[in-house]
Amino acid sequence: MGRPRKRVSGPLASLDSPYRSWLAAQGFTPGTINDVIFHLDGLSRFLEREQLAVDQLTPERVQQFEHERVAAGYCRRWARCARLPLRFLREVGAAPGIPQPASADGPGERVLVDYRRYLECERALVEGTISRYVRIARLFLEDCEANGVAVEDLSAADVSGFLARECPKRNVPAARNLACGLRPLLRYLHVGGVISTPLRWAVPPAAQLRDRSLPRGLDAATMAKLLASCDRGRAVGRRDYAILLLMARLGLRAGEVAALALDDLDWRSGEIVVHGKGNREDRLPLPTVVSYCTSRAPVCGFCVDVA
Numbered sequence: 110m111g112r113p114r115k116r117v118s119g120p121l122a123s124l125d126s127p128y129r130s131w132l133a134a135q136g137f138t139p140g141t142i143n144d145v146i147f148h149l150d151g152l153s154r155f156l157e158r159e160q161l162a163v164d165q166l167t168p169e170r171v172q173q174f175e176h177e178r179v180a181a182g183y184c185r186r187w188a189r190c191a192r193l194p195l196r197f198l199r200e201v202g203a204a205p206g207i208p209q210p211a212s213a214d215g216p217g218e219r220v221l222v223d224y225r226r227y228l229e230c231e232r233a234l235v236e237g238t239i240s241r242y243v244r245i246a247r248l249f250l251e252d253c254e255a256n257g258v259a260v261e262d263l264s265a266a267d268v269s270g271f272l273a274r275e276c277p278k279r280n281v282p283a284a285r286n287l288a289c290g291l292r293p294l295l296r297y298l299h300v301g302g303v304i305s306t307p308l309r310w311a312v313p314p315a316a317q318l319r320d321r322s323l324p325r326g327l328d329a330a331t332m333a334k335l336l337a338s339c340d341r342g343r344a345v346g347r348r349d350y351a352i353l354l355l356m357a358r359l360g361l362r363a364g365e366v367a368a369l370a371l372d373d374l375d376w377r378s379g380e381i382v383v384h385g386k387g388n389r390e391d392r393l394p395l396p397t398v399v400s401y402c403t404s405r406a407p408v409c410g411f412c413v414d415v416a
Contacts, residue, residue: 115146119153120163124203131197149194151178163203171195172236192233199230217250220260220303227297245290248275263304265311268295272312288312332357358396359383 117125128149132142155174156163224246228239252271253260268291276284295309327335336353340346355361365383373382374395381395 115143115150117146117150117153119150119157121149121153121156124149124198124201127201128194128197131200145193149197152194163198166195166198192229196230196233217247217254217260220250220298221247223301224294224297227301228293232293241286242290242293245287246294249291249294260298261303263295263298263308264306265308268308268311285314288314327357354396355381359393 116122117128125146129142129146132145133139137145152166152174155161155177156166159170161170221243225239225243228234228242234242249271250260252274253263253267256267256270258267272288272291275287279287292309292312295304295307295312298304299307299309336350339350339353341350352366355366356363359381361383362385365385368384369381373384375381375392376395379395379397380392383391383393385391
């Protein structure tokens with residue numbers, strides 16, 4: 110028996126069917142539509158409680174609604190889902206659009222205005238993320254203007270030059286934020302037809318050079334103590350001894366050793382099949398010291414099944 114069909118009540122009840130059709134056109138499945146219709150119903154009840162008309166749903170009122178949802182116990186991600194019905198209400202002309210800045214004289218300012226609208230309506234981002242992206246976009250566009258580069262004439266060299274000038278002024282996390290905030294702008298400029306080349310690929314990842322030296326292996330004395338800790342008089346100890354030797358002699362990862370089975374041991378050829386990343390299999394020589402890992406009997410620790 111299927112779940113009951115949820116309905117929208119309050120002043121937005123008449124938009125129940127149009128909203129479902131709009132969600133279906135956006136690619137939502139019937140089950141998901143039945144879940145997210147809850148957000149339009151919550152927004153409708155909020156308008157009814159506050160005695161507001163739909164055209165009075167300003168950004169301040171939306172923020173008030175989201176804060177109330179968080180205070181009621183909803184997680185922030187669930188509370189922000191009001192952005193979806195709000196986008197629908199704006200598209201059908203029921204809710205007021207995004208207020209535009211008082212001044213948008215230059216081409217850079219017009220790009221920022223349209224970019225902010227894109228981030229809020231198309232990407233449905235939260236205000237904090239939008240402000241950060243717009244701030245980075247403004248910095249980039251001002252840099253282009255200072256260097257005499259028009260937005261429509263941007264090239265990969267201009268993007269690289271901007272990052273080369275700005276990243277040294279920041280630490281690694283801040284440089285990463287700068288790069289991450291620049292990619293959405295370049296994606297928007299290409300999708301919007303402002304530039305003809307997808308320059309988001311010209312933004313490299315910020316490298317973290319700290320602690321990037323090669324890991325050091327254990328010294329001989331430490332390795333000897335580790336091997337000596339295995340009780341080779343017991344089956345479990347012989348198994349542990351063989352595992353440590355494989356990791357030390359062949360450089361195997363812990364997961365590769367754990368994945369070994371009896372069928373992976375070719376005693377006649379003296380080889381071992383190692384199952385690595387990406388379903389890769391490699392045949393490596395099985396060291397004699399691993400096969401005869403105890404002086405008491407030539408029994409490999411992997412032959413012992415310890416349940």
